[in-house]
Amino acid sequence: MERTIYRRLITAVLLLLLIWQTQSWAQERPCVRRTCQNLIYRSYVEDRMPLWESTLETMEFEYSLKPDDALLYDVLLAQYGLIGYYLGTDNKSKVRSTLNNAEEYLEKLENTPGYEAASRLFRASFYAYHIALRPWRSVQLGIASERLINEALELRDDYPRGYLEKANMLYFAPAIFGGSKKRSIEYYSQAVSLFEKNMQNNHRWLYLSTLVSLANAYESTGDLRAAIATLEKALEFEPGFKWAKNELLPELQAKK
Numbered sequence: 736m737e738r739t740i741y742r743r744l745i746t747a748v749l750l751l752l753l754i755w756q757t758q759s760w761a762q763e764r765p766c767v768r769r770t771c772q773n774l775i776y777r778s779y780v781e782d783r784m785p786l787w788e789s790t791l792e793t794m795e796f797e798y799s800l801k802p803d804d805a806l807l808y809d810v811l812l813a814q815y816g817l818i819g820y821y822l823g824t825d826n827k828s829k830v831r832s833t834l835n836n837a838e839e840y841l842e843k844l845e846n847t848p849g850y851e852a853a854s855r856l857f858r859a860s861f862y863a864y865h866i867a868l869r870p871w872r873s874v875q876l877g878i879a880s881e882r883l884i885n886e887a888l889e890l891r892d893d894y895p896r897g898y899l900e901k902a903n904m905l906y907f908a909p910a911i912f913g914g915s916k917k918r919s920i921e922y923y924s925q926a927v928s929l930f931e932k933n934m935q936n937n938h939r940w941l942y943l944s945t946l947v948s949l950a951n952a953y954e955s956t957g958d959l960r961a962a963i964a965t966l967e968k969a970l971e972f973e974p975g976f977k978w979a980k981n982e983l984l985p986e987l988q989a990k991k
Contacts, residue, residue, distance in 0.1 A: 771809065818830055818837065
C-alpha cells in the first residue's frame, strides 16, 4: 500500500513538473528530459524500481504530448532496462507487457533517421528477451539477434551499446552456438571505454550496469581480483551504488 501511494505521489509530482515545463515547451523541454534521465539513474543506483516505473510513465506521457526523437530513445532505453530487471526477478507477466509496449515504440525509432544502429540493437536485445520467455526459439532469434548486432557495429564503431550487446550475446549464448564468457570480457571492456570517452547523461546507469556485467564475466572466468577491481571502479564513479556496495562487492570479497 505504501509503495503504491509513494509511486502515485512521484508520478503526480513529475506530471506537475511536466505541465509547468510545457508552458515554455521549446525552451524548457530538454530540462524535463534531463530530469527524467536523472531519476532513472537514481532509481538504478538506489534500487528504487517503483521510481523507475513512474518516471517511465511520465516520459511516455511527455512523448504523447509532443513526440521527440531523443525522448523516444530515452523511453526505449528505460523500457530496455526495466525489462531486464523484470527478467531478473522472474516477473514474466511484466516482461511480456513491457516488451509489447516497447516494441511499439521501437517501430517508430526504426523509421527515425540517425537511429539506425540504436534501432538494430534494441531489436536484437528484444529478441534476446523473447528467447528468455520462449527458449525453443533460441536458434532462430539468436541468429537474427547476432546479425543485427553485427550490422549495428558496422554502422557505428563508436557506439558503446553495440559492444555491450555483443558481449551479452557472447556471455549468455551456449558455447555450442558461439558463446564465450572469456571473449565477452573484451567487448564489455570496449563498451566501458567508449562510455567513459563520451559519457551521456542517459547512459550513466547503463555504464554502471556494464561494469557489473564485466565483473560477472571476470568472476565466471576465475579472475576474482579483476572482478573486485571492476566493482570498486563502479563505486568510484558512484559511491552510492547500493547493489554493488551492499551485495556484489562484499560477496566477491568473501570469496578471496
